Amino acid sequence: MTTVPRFIDLTAPQVAALPADTLAVLPLGAIEQHGPHLPVSTDFVTASDAAEAAVRAVAHAGTASVVLLPGLAYTKSDEHHWSPGTIWLSWDTLMRTLVDIGRSLQTSGITRLLFVNGHGGNSALGQVACREIRIRFGLRTFFAHLSVPADQGGRTSAAAELGMGVHGGHGETSLMLHLRPDLVHMEHAQRRVPEGLLNYEHIGFGKPVSFGWTSDDFGPDGYIGDPTGATAEHGKAIFDAAVGRLAEVIVEASRFVTPK
Template identity: 30%
Template structure:
């Protein structure tokens, strides 16, 4: 069940049986010469699409995130930390005032983690400072850190997975969009690693956009397997989240 493809009476009826909602969140940023700019949004959106088929309500994807260090590559878009804090806060507040209580953010971008967690802290601080119990339960889940995904990625790629423009995320986007498969010779075969700071230093250290990865190892068949692993991870984790009580 997808929020944007539902009517308000359908959402009202959903709230009678569940107060949970999945919110995919990612980024719009370069992913090397063979990775799609939308990779970090496509991956959680694809997994969440499978969750919606299980009767879970899924909100539209927040496709922009914390990507300032990628701005040296054309097509990348970044929000400021304060902007993303405001977006997450307003999305949660909007839905909470209608009766939603369990907010499951399915994330596809490591650069979002600190800011999403800070947004959670801001929301809880509002309630604490007002001396009231919080009306919302918030969880951040990174699809690429699910136990089945981690195990499968290790099996398929070992240390060639790397940190950015990884073969696992590129394979998953190919599962979602098989017509977008791209293969190019990449040199060096494995990208360098290093400290990530601002856009200028990132472009200097990682001139083709990859970081520690070998995306040439990506395969469409891998994407199918990673999707099944990620969907199982997410469904298990979401169901545990719904069962958890606060306090």
């Protein structure tokens, strides 16, 4: 198996000697409640494992110079602030952290940075950080989802979830059944789909008008979706597709230039 090129395994001179346009890949996860059936590490596990597999694939193919940064576990999870198990950073703490990472990478001679995001709550702030790092330090920055969340226009929700499988539902549960089945408690999985949102034409998950919410708005269990039909086989299919897509993104980001 091809060795994953990890930034932290290099010496300082080796970092300085990396080829021009080497892409640094930083997984963004979360430590937050995912209901009674999934571990609080869900987003960290899925983002980190997918990013590692994609970096390994690119390194094996030799199609880009890429290094994997250690994943960031603690991020912006304040929509789950109410629950035991959630460890979250304020928006300004996370913003400063991401910007400081960009500054440090510039000092190391890195000119390209790809965030691989496994938690929807990071999306808006991550995109702002990409531009801030670009403006301050000149890095070419990119923000990719493991899969675009359903509440942000993605088509990742199972049919039974009516487009509302945004947290701890069929997809995430399937992924964890594939990656870490020892941490999944399917005996506690139930359907938790807020069908009342169907009464609104414009406002809702994946609709033109978003709304501020916290996960306990939808009930005390803290998850939103239907994990009951999740399977490891479906999780493998989701994971393999995500890894293949991320590998293509890595290659593209390593050569991307802004069109004139």
